[in-house]
Amino acid sequence: MHILVCGGTGCKSSLSDSIVENLRAELEHHNLEDEVQVIMTGCFGFCEQGPIVKMMPDNTFYVKVQPNDARELIKEHIVKGRKVTRLLYENPVSKESVPDSKHMGFYRKQIRVALRNCGFINPENIEEYIARDGYSAIAKVLGEMTPQQAIDIIKKSGLRGRGGGGFPTGLKWEITSKNQADQKYVVCNADEGDPGAFMDRSVLEGDPHSVVEAMAICGYCIGATKGLVYIRAEYPLAIERLKIAIEQARNYGLLGESILGTNFSFDISLRYGAGAFVCGEETALIHSMEGKRGEPTVKPPFPAESGYLGKPTVVNNVETYANVPVIFNKGAEWFASIGTEKSKGTKVFALAGKINNVGLIEVPMGTSLREVIFEIGGGIKNNKKFKAVQTGGPSGGCLTEKHLSTPIDYDNLIASGSMMGSGGMIVMDEDDCMVSVARYYLDFTVDESCGKCSPCRIGNMRLKEILDKIIVGNGTMEDIDRLRNLSAVIKDSSLCGLGQTAPNPVLSTLDNFMDEYIAHVKDKKCPAGRCKSLMKYEVIPENCVGCTACARNCPVNAISGERKQTHFIDTQICIKCGACIERCKFNAIVIN
């Protein structure tokens, strides 16, 4: 028997280490430590319900487990064979307990390709990866194929880059393989900088060997002997697990000199990022790996011609690599049978924001936003109304109700005014102000702009200033036109992808939520009630009983009134902290 405990970052933050420790101690207490193994796996994906503990082989899926639940789990489930009902997932509609993941709305529509091993294997043990067909793809490629044959399989599968751009992976490899040089490089972009996206981290934490294997395959295809992983320093657990995986692969002869007895040699080393979003752009990433400021350069030349140290380089993202071994194991036809005409396979999304089931999901391309948000995601938190979903991070846009039936793939998302991006999906409800959201993203891009080209450095700053003006109620209708014009200029004239896409959140909110912009500008009101400067707290005299609770809790003494008399808020002094509303039991205070 096995007990699988989630060791993803979310669950680890909720003490899953102590859960493992306590489970082991309880097993020892019952003298079962030889029969039952406790394994810390990668992310199960259902972060909202974490920490998650799964019992194998009967597949019982326990949620929100606390370290002191260990005793009951061992005593009841393992020793007596009875499920601990209070720790089972409860179907939010029928209120019935659901004992295994197959019957949960969250998992039913998912197909796990890139995440196939996350939550199933111990990522720190190469043998568990091998037991699930690990390293059989590289054996097949090295033993039976020429580099061109292997590239043809990737081309046939239709795999496109999962980092955002969607460039066909096989084509990228082919171009690089044809460029002659004494040395070439395989680079893995693990600098996941999109706020609210954690797909790559989960793959590296849950299944690092799949990336190692795929990089070696890529090396064989393009004729490179060196691989580099550019990884965020903020991901200590992923770094640790990747290091272990590389070391184990070397010990098993799967990295290093003469891999599997062939004359192909390949090794991987790590390079650390240091917190710069622009380094997700491939030329910036390469400069950063060379120890320089991560500033992008004009393409061409593309890295396929002149990349790391001026040599031909393939840069792919983590999720792209994670798909590669499966394509060789199950065949290009199988992979191409999943998805839509031009977007094959699956895509991992990090579902977050105002949604019931926050977590990491993997769905076939072509799944609709409605299925993702309402079936897998379980709908909006606290029964609020869905307003928008933001995809593509700071480079993407907001999609609304009218886009809910759109099948998700690279081309459809671009046609709808957003983009696939790396896979962040942030859901917003009626309480979110879309002008503030646009400003939030600009705040991010202004902060992260490298400053090399002026459209991005200065233009985005101006965009942000105009939005600031609108948010505090000083905007004019001309400002809205200015936003549009300036956005178009920035998109056309910026040097790299960061600047070219930075105005997208502004443009897509202008397209879809023009009424909110107008409300801020003309009526000086924030419909969502988020923009503090446009808020005014007022007492409804009919409801106020004069209990003094608000006046006593006001931090700036802005509320006056005698006991049992109607109170009054001085809006000049009020700092709009909301303390009075929270304390009022009679709904006598409103925000106008």
Next chain:
Amino acid sequence: MSSIKVELKQCEIEKIKEICQSFNNDPGELINVLHKAQGHFGYLPAEVQEQIADELKIPVAKVYGVVTFYSFFTMLPKGQHPISICTGTACYVRGAEKVLDEFRRILKIKVGDTTPDGKFSLSCLRCVGACGLAPVVMVGEKVYGRVSPDGVKDILGEYSK
């Protein structure tokens, strides 16, 4: 960016030399050298950067350029308990700003500053990848999830003893 004037002790100079040598004094490894140096000193004052420039035989301006480019590197010492508030999108829509306001109000410092007693420093970071627990706050290595403005006092209380 302002910095504090420090005088490096001989053993500290030796340490920098050792770090640079562990990367073969290769200028291409500058970022890895800086990571290690910051891990040792806690921050990267100008004097440390000068020493690194000497060892790697590159201009100080180049080192300074890299240090100021990346948000991970800092030229100011952090507090004994560095507090980082996640302002990633998931945390933002779930109210990270209000949590940040409360930290600012109680500690009476701005983002990027350290309290006068050196106990706490306040910073923002973009996404720790625990979006299921949003809004998230980190104190040192410890992650606090689902933090509400009311909970801020309790978190600080844990470290104020």
